[in-house]
Amino acid sequence: MKTWMKIVIGIWIAAVIAIGLAMPIGYIPGLGAKARIIYFHVPMSWLAVLAFFMSMWYGINYLRKKDMRYDIKSAAAAELGFVFSILATITGSIWAKFSWGSFWNWDPRETSIFVLLLIYGAYFALRSALEIEERRASLSAVYSVVAFVTVPFFVFIMPRIMFSLHPGGGGSPAPILNSSGKMYMEASMRYVFYASLIGFTGLYIWLFQIRTKIGLLNYNSLLEND
Amino acid sequence: MKAAAAILSKDFYSELRTRYALNSLIMFVIVTLSIILFSTAGETVSPSLSAGILWIIIFFAAMSGLSRSFVSEEERGTAMTLQLWVKPSSVLIGKLAFNSLLIYVLNALIIVAYLVTMPSFAVKAPLVFFLTILIGSFGLASASTFIAAIISKANSKGTLYPVLSFPILLPLLISVIDATRLSVEGGSFAEALGDFKIMFSYSVVVTTVAIVLFDFVWRD
Numbered sequence A: 001m002k003t004w005m006k007i008v009i010g011i012w013i014a015a016v017i018a019i020g021l022a023m024p025i026g027y028i029p030g031l032g033a034k035a036r037i038i039y040f041h042v043p044m045s046w047l048a049v050l051a052f053f054m055s056m057w058y059g060i061n062y063l064r065k066k067d068m069r070y071d072i073k074s075a076a077a078a079e080l081g082f083v084f085s086i087l088a089t090i091t092g093s094i095w096a097k098f099s100w101g102s103f104w105n106w107d108p109r110e111t112s113i114f115v116l117l118l119i120y121g122a123y124f125a126l127r128s129a130l131e132i133e134e135r136r137a138s139l140s141a142v143y144s145v146v147a148f149v150t151v152p153f154f155v156f157i158m159p160r161i162m163f164s165l166h167p168g169g170g171g172s173p174a175p176i177l178n179s180s181g182k183m184y185m186e187a188s189m190r191y192v193f194y195a196s197l198i199g200f201t202g203l204y205i206w207l208f209q210i211r212t213k214i215g216l217l218n219y220n221s222l223l224e225n226d
Numbered sequence B: 001m002k003a004a005a006a007i008l009s010k011d012f013y014s015e016l017r018t019r020y021a022l023n024s025l026i027m028f029v030i031v032t033l034s035i036i037l038f039s040t041a042g043e044t045v046s047p048s049l050s051a052g053i054l055w056i057i058i059f060f061a062a063m064s065g066l067s068r069s070f071v072s073e074e075e076r077g078t079a080m081t082l083q084l085w086v087k088p089s090s091v092l093i094g095k096l097a098f099n100s101l102l103i104y105v106l107n108a109l110i111i112v113a114y115l116v117t118m119p120s121f122a123v124k125a126p127l128v129f130f131l132t133i134l135i136g137s138f139g140l141a142s143a144s145t146f147i148a149a150i151i152s153k154a155n156s157k158g159t160l161y162p163v164l165s166f167p168i169l170l171p172l173l174i175s176v177i178d179a180t181r182l183s184v185e186g187g188s189f190a191e192a193l194g195d196f197k198i199m200f201s202y203s204v205v206v207t208t209v210a211i212v213l214f215d216f217v218w219r220d
Helices: A003-022 A032-065 A068-099 A108-129 A133-161 A187-225 B002-018 B020-039 B047-065 B068-076 B079-085 B088-117 B126-151 B157-185 B189-218
Strands: none
Touching: A003 A032, A003 A187, A032 A068, A032 A108, A032 A133, A032 A187, A068 A108, A068 A133, A068 A187, A108 A133, A108 B126, A108 B157, A133 B126, A133 B157, A133 B189, B002 B020, B002 B088, B020 B047, B020 B088, B047 B088, B047 B126, B047 B157, B068 B079, B068 B088, B068 B126, B088 B126, B088 B189, B126 B157, B126 B189, B157 B189
16 A cells, blocks of 8 residues: 555544534434444444455355465454454443443344454454464365354344344334444534544455564575475 | 264274263263352242243253364374365264254153252143253254364364353354243243244354354364
8 A cells, every 4th residue: 555545544544533423413313413433333233244344255265275375364354353443342332231221131132233242252262273384374264164154143134023222123223233224324424434434444355464464574584494 | 875874883893992081071060060059048049030040051061072073183193084085064063963963862861850950940831841851952062062173183182172162152142041041931832932942043143154164174
């Protein structure tokens, strides 16, 4: 990534944060000013799921081509996904404190992000328990695929079957997650939201490239030492 | 298919000879159940709580017993022979059949012991309960057989097994616990239908993925 792109990402995210906090937002029934969390919480969850998908994608590529670079990318995506899952959990938990009155109450959405964290934790535990690189690469790739096929049960099926307090479940206001697939936000708010999504996705790509570079350097020095 | 049946009968006979899995699992169930009985002595356990406790016992019993199917092959050094002679999918199907058999026997024991010792656990809707155990145990066996194949190649197998299995099994566990709660509270079949759909689709998806991916785990 070019230097000017990094500077743009920095300024972009700083601007999104400033505008997101300062700009007046329209009235959303049941959410009010707390709806500003949309600018930060939703991009974090989106990146957590995207990173999880990318990790599986690189894992499948490893299984097909047996190229260690894919394994390094798969692990890098999983690490970033873990960080973004934690951030999504924290932002969501703070919001829950002020909207529902408690930091954690096992709402189906909270359960699903918790399971995502557990899966990442198990993925890293598996990686550290396997010493031979090729074996680690193929087994963790297989695990990420198995984990990914069970995720739809949490993210899409359960919150819709069970009653959820999260916006989008059980009649609560739903600016983003709703069955009609539309967004109910004012135009100005929508622009900031999209800008935030783009900014944080850019940040993800930057971090991903750094992490991949470190992984490759480590792997190459390992090969030279052998 | 023939090879899968051969693996099933091989595991069955070696289990009959040593009775390693079944003996230690029965002891495990007795120990766990008595800890629960000690800690709930004098308390009235609500029916929905007792449904959850039942599945805690089943989950950890499965976690301590089912990993053996692949770990023992690695420990005895017989995995290589199987790799040479049998197709990977037959190995998985044979092991899955044995593990399902094991978990059905085990669950029958657990449920009998649990019904006898837990007064608040009385099944009011036998059909719902029976179907829950039938589908739920198979889903449990198929996910944990596949995870067992993964961890048999790793260090610290014993700790890793429940850690890897739990997030994968959670959709199944949530729905079986809900269906068991319904059966204890006397819910109708229609009420539990959503849970059955999740259990069934979960079992199908996980078994399919396991058969597709087993090649990569088995031959590395």
